[in-house]
Amino acid sequence: MIMKLNVQEKTEYTATRNACKLCSPLGACFVFRGIKKSMPLLHGSQGCSTYIRRYLISHFNEPVDIASSNFTEETAVFGGAANLFLAIDNIIKQYEPEFIGIATTCLSETIGDDVPLILRKYSNKCTKSPVIVSVSTPSYSETHIKGFHDSVKAVVSAVARRDITDADHINIFPGMLSPADFRHIKEIFTDFKADYIMLPDYSETLDGPCWSHYQKIPDGGTSIKDIENMGSSLASIEFGKILAEDKSAGKLLEEQFKIPCYSLGIPIGINETDAFFAALKDITQKPVPKKYIKERARLIDAYADGHKYVFEKRAVVYGEEDLVVGLCSFLTEIGVIPVVCASGGKSGNLRKKLVEILPHSQLADIKIIEGADFIEIGKQAKEMDPDFLIGNSKGYKIARELKKPLIRAGFPIHDRLGGARILHVGYKGAQQLFDAVSNTIIASAQDSSNVGYMYM
Amino acid sequence: MTNIAILKERETQIYHKGIQTFDMTCETKSLAGSISQRACVFCGSRVVLYPVADALHLIHGPVGCAAYTWDIRGSLSSGPELHRESFSTDLQEKDIIFGGEKKLYKALIQLINRYKPNAAFVYVTCIIGIIGDDVNAVCKKVSEEKNIPVLPVHSEGFKGTKKDGYKAACNALAKLIGTGPVGDISSCSLNIMGEFNIAGEAWTIKKYYEKMGIEVVSIFTGDSRVKNIKRSHGALLNVVQCSGSMMHLAKIMKEKYGIPFIRVSYFGIHDMSKALYDVAAHFQDKSQQIMKNAQKIVKDEINAIYPAIRQYKKALMGKKAAIYVGGAFKAFSLIRALKSLGMEVVLAGSQTGNEDDYKILKEMCNVGTVILDDANPLELSKYCIEKSVDIFVGGVKERPIAYKLGIGFCDHNHERKISLAGYSGMLNFAKEVYSSVKSPVWQFLPGKNILQNGNSIFGKL
Numbered sequence: 001m002i003m004k005l006n007v008q009e010k011t012e013y014t015a016t017r018n019a020c021k022l023c024s025p026l027g028a029c030f031v032f033r034g035i036k037k038s039m040p041l042l043h044g045s046q047g048c049s050t051y052i053r054r055y056l057i058s059h060f061n062e063p064v065d066i067a068s069s070n071f072t073e074e075t076a077v078f079g080g081a082a083n084l085f086l087a088i089d090n091i092i093k094q095y096e097p098e099f100i101g102i103a104t105t106c107l108s109e110t111i112g113d114d115v116p117l118i119l120r121k122y123s124n125k126c127t128k129s130p131v132i133v134s135v136s137t138p139s140y141s142e143t144h145i146k147g148f149h150d151s152v153k154a155v156v157s158a159v160a161r162r163d164i165t166d167a168d169h170i171n172i173f174p175g176m177l178s179p180a181d182f183r184h185i186k187e188i189f190t191d192f193k194a195d196y197i198m199l200p201d202y203s204e205t206l207d208g209p210c211w212s213h214y215q216k217i218p219d220g221g222t223s224i225k226d227i228e229n230m231g232s233s234l235a236s237i238e239f240g241k242i243l244a245e246d247k248s249a250g251k252l253l254e255e256q257f258k259i260p261c262y263s264l265g266i267p268i269g270i271n272e273t274d275a276f277f278a279a280l281k282d283i284t285q286k287p288v289p290k291k292y293i294k295e296r297a298r299l300i301d302a303y304a305d306g307h308k309y310v311f312e313k314r315a316v317v318y319g320e321e322d323l324v325v326g327l328c329s330f331l332t333e334i335g336v337i338p339v340v341c342a343s344g345g346k347s348g349n350l351r352k353k354l355v356e357i358l359p360h361s362q363l364a365d366i367k368i369i370e371g372a373d374f375i376e377i378g379k380q381a382k383e384m385d386p387d388f389l390i391g392n393s394k395g396y397k398i399a400r401e402l403k404k405p406l407i408r409a410g411f412p413i414h415d416r417l418g419g420a421r422i423l424h425v426g427y428k429g430a431q432q433l434f435d436a437v438s439n440t441i442i443a444s445a446q447d448s449s450n451v452g453y454m455y456m
Numbered sequence: 457m458t459n460i461a462i463l464k465e466r467e468t469q470i471y472h473k474g475i476q477t478f479d480m481t482c483e484t485k486s487l488a489g490s491i492s493q494r495a496c497v498f499c500g501s502r503v504v505l506y507p508v509a510d511a512l513h514l515i516h517g518p519v520g521c522a523a524y525t526w527d528i529r530g531s532l533s534s535g536p537e538l539h540r541e542s543f544s545t546d547l548q549e550k551d552i553i554f555g556g557e558k559k560l561y562k563a564l565i566q567l568i569n570r571y572k573p574n575a576a577f578v579y580v581t582c583i584i585g586i587i588g589d590d591v592n593a594v595c596k597k598v599s600e601e602k603n604i605p606v607l608p609v610h611s612e613g614f615k616g617t618k619k620d621g622y623k624a625a626c627n628a629l630a631k632l633i634g635t636g637p638v639g640d641i642s643s644c645s646l647n648i649m650g651e652f653n654i655a656g657e658a659w660t661i662k663k664y665y666e667k668m669g670i671e672v673v674s675i676f677t678g679d680s681r682v683k684n685i686k687r688s689h690g691a692l693l694n695v696v697q698c699s700g701s702m703m704h705l706a707k708i709m710k711e712k713y714g715i716p717f718i719r720v721s722y723f724g725i726h727d728m729s730k731a732l733y734d735v736a737a738h739f740q741d742k743s744q745q746i747m748k749n750a751q752k753i754v755k756d757e758i759n760a761i762y763p764a765i766r767q768y769k770k771a772l773m774g775k776k777a778a779i780y781v782g783g784a785f786k787a788f789s790l791i792r793a794l795k796s797l798g799m800e801v802v803l804a805g806s807q808t809g810n811e812d813d814y815k816i817l818k819e820m821c822n823v824g825t826v827i828l829d830d831a832n833p834l835e836l837s838k839y840c841i842e843k844s845v846d847i848f849v850g851g852v853k854e855r856p857i858a859y860k861l862g863i864g865f866c867d868h869n870h871e872r873k874i875s876l877a878g879y880s881g882m883l884n885f886a887k888e889v890y891s892s893v894k895s896p897v898w899q900f901l902p903g904k905n906i907l908q909n910g911n912s913i914f915g916k917l
Contacts, residue, residue, distance in 0.1 A: 013559055013562050013563075016519055016544045016545075019523045022523050022524075044582070045582055045614045046486055046494055046496050046613070046617075047496025047497075047613045049491075050493070050494060050496070050853070051495060052524070053853060057855070058852060060856075063860060064856075067488075067489045067491050068491075069489070070486050070487070071613075073614060073616075075614065076614055083488045084488075087488035090463055090465075090488060094490075094491075106520075106582060107582040107586075110586050110587065138518075138549070139519070139520045140518040140548055140549055140552055211861060214460065214841060214861070215860075216834065
């Protein structure tokens with residue numbers, strides 16, 4: 001019987017021009033770099049790992065070792081098992097990892113390699129075998145953010161157990177944020193005196209110090225023991241309103257071990273950070289530390305000082321869907337209109353989530369583009385006459401063409417130093433974003449004025 | 457010494473001069489799990505063809521390959537910049553089931569209509585053959601409909617190494633060559649091959665040749681145009697740099713059009729001057745003036761940079777360098793250039809060198825030098841530490857290794873924004889090396905420096 005597949009093109013197909021997305025194995029590499037003593041291994045061609053390494057190195061300015069099973073023509077015909085085994089053996093010999101994260105690629109998926117099945121046949125003679133987890137990340141399926149979240153889920157699913165009954169730690173699944181964000185989130189938990197397990201945690205592995213001795217695998221990352229304990233936690237907090245619609249790692253733990261999952265937006269701006277602190281207060285039954293009450297108060301004071309400069313200014317926002325939702329929440333609360341909200345992602349939920357946030361009176365004037373590429377974003381940006389753009393460095397071409405400033409946020413930042421140090425979350429992150437937005441606007445006015453005032 | 461272990465399978469690709477007999481393995485596929493610094497077949501094709509500025513470059517496959525190579529090289533164009541855009545058919549799951557030919561056709565028609573390129577290259581990525589797309593047929597059809605050359609580049613990532621990608625690119629170029637008019641080309645003319653106009657380097661070289669009285673027909677492929685490539689068979693000499701990427705095409709052109717080729721390098725005073733002299737010698741029968749012009753250029757250019765070079769040499773005398781590059785031919789030039797700055801190369805390696813290359817490398821290096829083929833980060837780090845390297849000359853992937861270890865770095869790869877070719881380029885190179893080696897920031901690094909400066913208040917860093 002021939003199955004009739006109901007596949008419909010909503011719109012006429014167009015080639016992707018200057019993609020506003022990356023492929024899913026890249027997301028997996030982020031996650032596997034955020035686990036202690038871990039090596040990512042891509043099951044596919046050598047190029048996949050080398051290109052992703054280069055892409056990450058240009059952002060983080062850190063060594064990023066990613067192994068490859070290095071397909072050849074014979075591998076593509078006979079299957080990748082032998083290469084995969086050899087790769088695992090060689091990684092163990094060279095790096096002595098405690099964890100190996102294997103992500104598939106378009107090639108290994110298309111030839112039909114069943115990695116979990118292959119791995120069942122793997123055994124090595126080493127006394128200390130690493131934990132090996134695999135995730136399916138075909139590059140033709142969705143984007144890097146899907147690869148990221150699927151990898152988190154795969155790790156939790158394979159490693160988390162429930163063997164402590166009186167645990168009082170909290171799981172935190174922050175999503176694909178910057179090392180600076182990760183450090184700040186950890187600081188908040190510490191100040192709350194709340195035990196936490198964060199997955200992934202590449203705050204050190206992808207933003208570490210210079211070395212006094214050689215490090216095969218940089219220090220830092222979530223330990224396997226901690227990931228095991230994620231099955232015994234008091235609660236999970238997960239950032240991402242788009243992610244909340246999916247079967248995420250937090251949901252999995254809720255289903256499997258009855259651990260309540262708090263699905264929040266990425267805490268960018270006061271509203272979303274308040275929600276994060278409310279959740280922490282709710283779970284820990286502890287008051288918000290004074291430090292953050294003061295931080296928040298100073299932030300509101302700064303909002304008051306700067307509100308006029310930013311009011312009804314027009315922004316082009318782009319990046320991963322959840323980042324766009326988070327940034328829009330912040331921009332909206334300071335009075336900026338995100339006239340173009342665009343993502344290469346196509347979850348189908350971007351519009352819905354943005355409508356919940358954006359002022360309804362402005363909705364008619366706001367362009368929301370799902371599955372966007374940078375040519376499309378550029379076209380819409382030109383029509384909407386923005387005051388600035390906010391997003392990763394790949395929007396620079398548009399900013400240059402429009403002669404409008406670009407405020408760099410998210411990933412990748414390939415044309416500036418410090419991509420790893422950009423803080424987006426918490427009141428502190430909002431403070432930095434607010435200063436960046438208002439000062440960018442003030443600078444534009446100052447630079448284009450004939451007078452050149454030295455006061456605002 | 458370090459405790460970094462070398463994989464047994466890799467041992468034959470590492471040679472210690474003066475310690476073992478020379479018997480190096482090379483030109484093999486990378487070892488699985490070794491973290492090769494190489495990319496894939498696609499990468500080889502993409503880097504060679506990328507600078508053709510008025511062609512459409514469409515990458516047929518899932519989005520990654522196109523996304524990671526968007527605006528990746530510092531190849532400049534004096535006119536159109538179509539090469540700096542990234543086009544992908546962005547195949548989705550259902551295309552893997554039903555095939556991607558229709559999308560490829562639509563994408564080509566639409567992009568050709570929109571951008572009016574003079575040719576189109578279609579890069580075939582890993583899964584295309586496996587899902588059974590007939591790319592050749594689609595290209596032929598579009599070519600007939602749109603009346604421009606539409607050339608498939610068979611660059612499936614797993615079908616060999618980067619070198620096979622160079623070949624696929626050369627084969628695509630070979631199809632363009634011979635299709636343009638050659639009537640007005642001078643009898644003293646050449647093609648510059650293997651020069652990609654990073655930071656305008658091809659312009660520097662072209663100017664030298666023109667000053668000598670030689671017409672440059674086409675550059676392969678820096679700042680090149682389809683029109684010039686089509687008529688490049690009218691040139692009387694092919695001057696090949698970066699032998700790995702372009703020798704295949706030079707050989708095709710010799711066989712098909714009888715055009716002789718010579719190998720040159722434009723890095724360093726010695727090699728740059730030799731290139732000009734070799735080219736002048738080739739045309740000696742036709743014109744005595746060309747050699748005189750070459751001599752004048754060499755003299756003037758060296759005089760212009762020499763005082764500054766001497767200052768740098770004074771500062772850099774005795775420093776130790778590591779080099780790791782794509783093609784081995786560049787390594788020869790770098791060794792000479794670094795020597796001319798008073799420096800010693802203690803580690804030299806390449807991604808794609810062949811046996812002859814490594815024999816030459818061995819001859820050029822001092823006893824104790826480590827020579828590496830298709831190295832990985834662990835090996836590079838091991839020998840940088842063991843040889844107390846002061847500066848690493850390589851590409852972006854090697855940069856963080858150097859910096860983490862407190863070693864200076866000079867980018868000599870295709871992403872750099874600073875011209876390093878020609879005489880002015882040699883001055884830039886000296887300045888680059890000097891700026892990194894002599895920076896005061898290294899004093900704060902943990903390890904050897906802090907210990908030399910006495911005890912740290914922070915304890916063991």
